[in-house]
Amino acid sequence: MHEMGITRGILEAAFEAAEERGATRIAEIRIRVGELTEIVEFALQFAFESLTPGTLAEGAKLAVEHVGARSRCGRCGTEFDHGRFDALCPECGNPFNEPVAGRELLITSIDIETPEGLADALEDPGPAAGAVAAGEE
Amino acid sequence: MERVDIGKPILDRNERLAAENREAFARAGVFVLDLMASPGAGKTSTILATVAALRDRYRIAVIEGDIASKVDSEKVKAHGIPAVQINTGGACHLESEMIRRAAEALPLDELDLIIVENVGNLVCPTEFDLGEDAKVMILSVPEGHDKPYKYPNIFQISEAVVLNKYDTMGVFDFDEEEFRSVVRSLNPAAPVFAISATKGDGVEAWAEWLADRIESARSRAAAQG
Ligand SMILES: [Zn+2]
Numbered sequence: 462m463h464e465m466g467i468t469r470g471i472l473e474a475a476f477e478a479a480e481e482r483g484a485t486r487i488a489e490i491r492i493r494v495g496e497l498t499e500i501v502e503f504a505l506q507f508a509f510e511s512l513t514p515g516t517l518a519e520g521a522k523l524a525v526e527h528v529g530a531r532s533r534c535g536r537c538g539t540e541f542d543h544g545r546f547d548a549l550c551p552e553c554g555n556p557f558n559e560p561v562a563g564r565e566l567l568i569t570s571i572d573i574e575t576p577e578g579l580a581d582a583l584e585d586p587g588p589a590a591g592a593v594a595a596g597e598e
Numbered sequence: 599m600e601r602v603d604i605g606k607p608i609l610d611r612n613e614r615l616a617a618e619n620r621e622a623f624a625r626a627g628v629f630v631l632d633l634m635a636s637p638g639a640g641k642t643s644t645i646l647a648t649v650a651a652l653r654d655r656y657r658i659a660v661i662e663g664d665i666a667s668k669v670d671s672e673k674v675k676a677h678g679i680p681a682v683q684i685n686t687g688g689a690c691h692l693e694s695e696m697i698r699r700a701a702e703a704l705p706l707d708e709l710d711l712i713i714v715e716n717v718g719n720l721v722c723p724t725e726f727d728l729g730e731d732a733k734v735m736i737l738s739v740p741e742g743h744d745k746p747y748k749y750p751n752i753f754q755i756s757e758a759v760v761l762n763k764y765d766t767m768g769v770f771d772f773d774e775e776e777f778r779s780v781v782r783s784l785n786p787a788a789p790v791f792a793i794s795a796t797k798g799d800g801v802e803a804w805a806e807w808l809a810d811r812i813e814s815a816r817s818r819a820a821a822q823g
Contacts, residue, residue, distance in 0.1 A: 463690055463691050463721065463722030463725060463726075466689070466691070466693070466722075466726075467608055467609070467725070470608040470609050470610070470611065470612070471608050473611065474604055474606055474608065474610060475604070478602050478604050479602070482600070482602060484600075488599060492608065497751065497754065498724075498725060498751065499721045499722070499724055499725065499749075499751045500725075545750045545754070545784065546750070546780070546783050546784060547783070548783075548784075548786075549783075566607060566608045566609060566725065567605065567606065567607055567608060568604045568605075568606055568607075568608050569603070569604060569605055570601055570602060570603045570604055570605075571601070571602050571604060572599050572600070572601050572602075573599070573600050573602060574599060574600070575600055
């Protein structure tokens, strides 16, 4: 269950960025996970749900983008997609290749609410809120 | 709602500390080996056999991270080798910060090789850089030749694979040819060393590989001044 440690890493980075901007809430955290890592998304979501209550990220969504494995042939330079067990160059059969993608473990972005954003939202309630205000009763 | 781009490794902090460890180890001229395996694969006996094979040539210390075996550091110390036990607090893997703290308790300048015994686990240690020079895994014959299908990542990131308890090959239904071929498909560059750590069989070839890695790290360091 190293997903606990991974999730702590995600939250550490997210809180740092959110606090820098004076965020009042984190609504969504986006991460990118390579196919060649040993990350189980279910365990990640579980850890996320157990670590976020009472924090800025309470109720936030964790969006996981999966990235397939891709390598560049060390001999002929061909770039090709592959699975875990078939990392041979399809052009020349060379097994010694440079990984290009598939080992990612990145936090890409977060969506936050800030007091400023909140003020904007209050000034401009938007069509949905407007519809309620102009209720026909 | 405001979107903030971060674009940072999730294990950023671990990776930064690992880079600092790597630098400190390089400055002290010490080679660090991270040994990973399942519980019971024979990590401690492999370490003892490796120490026995190399102790005339290198000054060796051991960092014990395996929570399952608190007695291990005592066993290692009984062989006259400095050993530090890490209290992982029940974690399933070691992180670079634990290595940094353990290394502070060792006389780095008086060492050539540190062997780190990672926590017995084939999954979690694979994502964590410790600042080591090489990651190597041990698989023991009783675990079965199909382990690489279940835990491919550890075979992919290991620079070499030690196949321990080779003397029990006859007892277990271990298909060595298939094992070697799967390991090749996952990690074509990694050599497989068949050893029986407790008997000493095959240890020499493994120890020579490690000695070669230590020497090439040294000549690289010397070339960089
Ligand atoms: Zn090619």
